[in-house]
Amino acid sequence: MGGWTKKSLTRLARSAIGNAMQQEPLKPACGTCSPDGECSGKFHELLRLKGGRLTNERKALLRFICDLEGHFRPETLVKLLKDQGFQVSLTTVYRNLSLLVQAGIIRRTDVDDGVRSGGARYEHIWGHTHHDHLVCSRCGKRVEFSYPAIDVLQDAVAREHGFVLERHSLELVGVCPDCGNADARRTGGGAARAPGGTP
Amino acid sequence: MGGWTKKSLTRLARSAIGNAMQQEPLKPACGTCSPDGECSGKFHELLRLKGGRLTNERKALLRFICDLEGHFRPETLVKLLKDQGFQVSLTTVYRNLSLLVQAGIIRRTDVDDGVRSGGARYEHIWGHTHHDHLVCSRCGKRVEFSYPAIDVLQDAVAREHGFVLERHSLELVGVCPDCGNADARRTGGGAARAPGGTP
DNA sequence: TTCGATGCAAACCATTTGCAAATCC
DNA sequence: GGATTTGCAAATGGTTTGCATCGAA
Secondary structure (H helix, E strand, O other): OOOOOHHHHHHHHHHHHHHHOOOOOOOOOOOOOOOOOHHHHHHHHHHHHHOOOOOHHHHHHHHHHHHOOOEEOHHHHHHHHHHOOOOOOHHHHHHHHHHHHHOOOEEEOOOOOOOOOOOOOEEEOOOOOOOEEEEEOOOOOEEEEOOHHHHHHHHHHHHHOOOEEEEEEEEEEEEOHHHHHHHHHHOOOOOOOOOOOOO | OOOOOHHHHHHHHHHHHHHHOOOOOOOOOOOOOOOOOHHHHHHHHHHHHHOOOOOHHHHHHHHHHHHOOOEEOHHHHHHHHHHOOOOOOHHHHHHHHHHHHHOOOEEEOOOOOOOOOOOOOEEEOOOOOOOEEEEEOOOOOEEEEOOHHHHHHHHHHHHHOOOEEEEEEEEEEEEOHHHHHHHHHHOOOOOOOOOOOOO
């Protein structure tokens, strides 16, 4: 990588880390959209725009998703709703999830385990600060992180290439502390070592 | 985002850009694995390891994929191979693609158009410098880029959270210069404006 | 009243699997 | 010669669609 020295990169990274440490922690849940908050407003707006109707199913879905933490899959949604006494068909869930994506209330986060995709996940993003994911390749644990420095660089790259950036998806895959430590214990100490990796 | 000022972020980005501009361009194609190069070696190694056999189908697949530029889909592969007189079934392609992924010769790049996934793409990576993708949300054009500063920050984030990083997937989605300019022409000048975006 | 939404079942599509025949070592 | 691969066909699983019915505006 010409033009870069290990030193300059390290300095860059360190300064970014230092700065990022001063960030506020992520809001643990969405505080702005529960009963009749912003999410509802946003959704109603989209419905009005398309001449859509606010059905009971949509109300239930929206309320439920807003209360949900972390990512979820369409099928899980149906099960959970049924548990709470709401009967909504999988079809309807699918149809409305894409609406909610359009409205910017949820987003699709494709889980990439490197071999198979298995099915889409969604997560509630409205009112959450923007974030990306760290995923453990052993246990599947997902950790959210937010890192403005990376966002800024992404924007810069896009501009370099004449692109106007709309969104990005970033997923870091590795071994989480728990799984790594388990390794270390099993092999009798030493640093955790990741298998495979980019050539 | 506490701790960051617009100015400090801009400065960071600018310095990163300046440095990145000095990088060598991406190798346009893989120069190390054509007839009997490294790719073959890598693949043979994996086969030996698993007690696998080097069939004609595998030879054809490997040779063909090595010559391929850009990303491809399993089905396309079958078609293209047939055009060249090689009869390989889709099943076999699928079975061997995952082997090639294991060997680190290709990788899966899931295309995320925000709504549906449509099917996996793969691309030849052995011998290519590591890169990520810019994708145009209008015309689907894909541009490769490589940006060590982002990689360094990703590594830093992972370490912060105690993860040992194995790989990452980064995809920037936006409007490419061509599509953006088309907009500008249609609306009579002015900067291209992206629809939607992260809240 | 009327057009959009729902739910069921069937269609779809990418991917995987069972199994007999072909093939490599 | 015997285990591996292949290819076909059938199964799978997530997602979408056709259509009759239901319900919000």
